[in-house]
Amino acid sequence: MKNTITWFEINVSNLKQAMQFYNHVLQIEMKFLDLDVAESMAFFPDDGVNGALVEEEGYVAPEHSGVMLYFDGSSGIDPYLKRVEEAGGSVVVHRTIIADEIGCWAAFEDIDGNVLAFYEPTK
Structure with missing residues (x-):
């Protein structure tokens, strides 16, 4: 069955620390990729539904949101x-x-x- 959801992003204030956290918690190796865009990104393993951490300078998580959901x-x-x-x-x-x-x-x-x-x- 095809996944309905294909991509997600989690905003973070410090990409290096966030990568270490998710690598440890999920026992994965995230991949940093320089896409020549404004934000720094680290990608979760490409295994089904994919996603990335996105560093945003001065990021403070909002009280009622945080994850961007992408539909197929x-x-x-x-x-x-x-x-x-x-x-x-x-x-x-x-x-x-x-x-x-x-x-x-x-x-x-x-x-x-x-x-x-x-x-x-x-x-």
Whole structure:
């Protein structure tokens, strides 16, 4: 069965310390990858549902959120975004390329104000 959820991010204030914590707790080896983007990232092992730690300078976890949830958009993000708007939601970030070898993403706000996203891997 195909996973409905494909990607997640956990914001952190210190990537090195967070990597050490998750490597220890989960008994994994996270991979740091320089994607030439504003944030530093460390990736969880690519084994089913994937995710990363994202370092954000001065990050303070909000009281009521923290994890960004990405839904599977492998069949193409644009039809999903159209349906979001048809159902009363709004597009927060239109289809955006992360990197050619990684794919693209888009974010939306649902009717309750929750911000979620879709991930479309490179084919």
